[in-house]
Amino acid sequence: MTLFRPCIDLHQGKVKQIVGGSLNDAGATENFISEFNAEYYAALYRDHNLKGGHVIALGKGNQSEAISALRAYPNGLQFGGGVNNTNAASYLSAGASHVIVTSYLFDKGEFSWDRLDKIKRETGTDRLVLDLSCRRTQDGWYIATDRWQTTTSTQINHANLLELANHCDEFLIHAADVEGLQAGIDEDLVALLGLNCPVSVTYAGGARSLADLKRVHDLSNGNVDLTIGSALDIFGGKGITLDECILWNHSQQEPGE
Template sequence: MTRFRPCIDLHSGQVKQIVGGTLNSDNPDTLKTNFISPHPPAYFSKLYRENGLTGAHVIMLGPGNTEAAKEALAAWPRGLQVGGGINDKNAREWIDAGADKVIITSYLFPDGRFSQERLDAVLSSLGGDTSKLVIDLSCRRHPEEKKKEEGVWVVAMNKWQTLTDMEVNADSIKRLEPYCSEFLIHAADNEGLQGGIDSALVERLAEWCSVPVTYAGGGRNADDLEDVKRLSRGKVDLTIGSALDCFGGKGVTLAECVEWNRQQQQQ
């Protein structure tokens, strides 16, 4: 059953909605921000909790977000997932701090190359409990024009700026599924643009994944929830960020998303 999943994106300790492709740590002047919330992270945790919106992810985009993330978790212990800078040394600490699950990406790709050893280390730090681990395979379309048109996606790390050696495809999904409870996949080229979802990626994810998967990137309104449901045959969840009214958007209200989830549960 497709459902709406919310998020809390943290940048420099504040809740923000950012155009994903502009998160260039080498040139902060290029950063494009859609929204900076006047509310603290805990405000959104409580909002999601009150509306029964489980499975939300808190993403720390760069340094300076640790306290903000802990504040969010404290407001809803075991209700949120947390990612951004997670590794084998701190994964357990985040679970102890109240995270339901931890999300990893960049740590798995030293120098842009996938490391099974690092994945094993993170899982070991969690006592081998795959139910506590989410693998983030956020990606960008292949830079070669032909492959871009064909629909080839490459895992992107370091705030979606560095392409790795792993494609998001049936083989990589099958390889990683035994080590996690779900996947989180941002289409970084679509993130924050409110220009629509990557329909081809949503369809492929439904074909490839046998564990829960959440897609984020380009969601504009409730119609996109219906599209993801149709394209994935109810197998893929959707995160909507910048278009939400609670993030300054005008495409859809949080109340509409809550109602949409309720209707899906009744079907």
């Protein structure tokens, strides 16, 4: 069953929604800057029992906001953004249910199994999420690192998903080319993930309405969860409300869950 997963994106110390592909050292194209802090959103998700969401720190200057969110919703949020083997345990101690890692796993554009082993020693597989956010090319999707600006040689395909699933609890996959544009999800990528991911996977990018939750459910046979950002009313969007997402989750869950 496809569920809505909440998010808190932090950029320059503020909760924001940005166009993912625009992010670089100079800044980003911003869709929304919240008047509320990260703790506010964490408490909102906690009070509505929304689980499996993520806090992503996009660049520097977000540490205090990230920690306040994790402490507001202990074991209710995952954290990603600059996570490596030296700091992963500190985010888990601060309240993260999982840490999310991507750029650290690549050395000069090549996947590093040694680095994966090092971070697994700190987190175990059960508290590690691999961020396989990607960009589309002529021959498929490839993992993108360094705030989605560097496309690596590691492809999102059946063999790689199967192998990487042995080393983590979940995948998080942003479609960087459509992230923040509210122009629709990457349907081909969602379908591929639904067929090939043996662990829980959350897709993000382009979602704009309640219909997209149903579309992801249908395309993935209920095997892929969906994060909605810029289109959501709590982030200034007009496509879908948080209440609609909550009702959707309730409709998908079994009694007692």
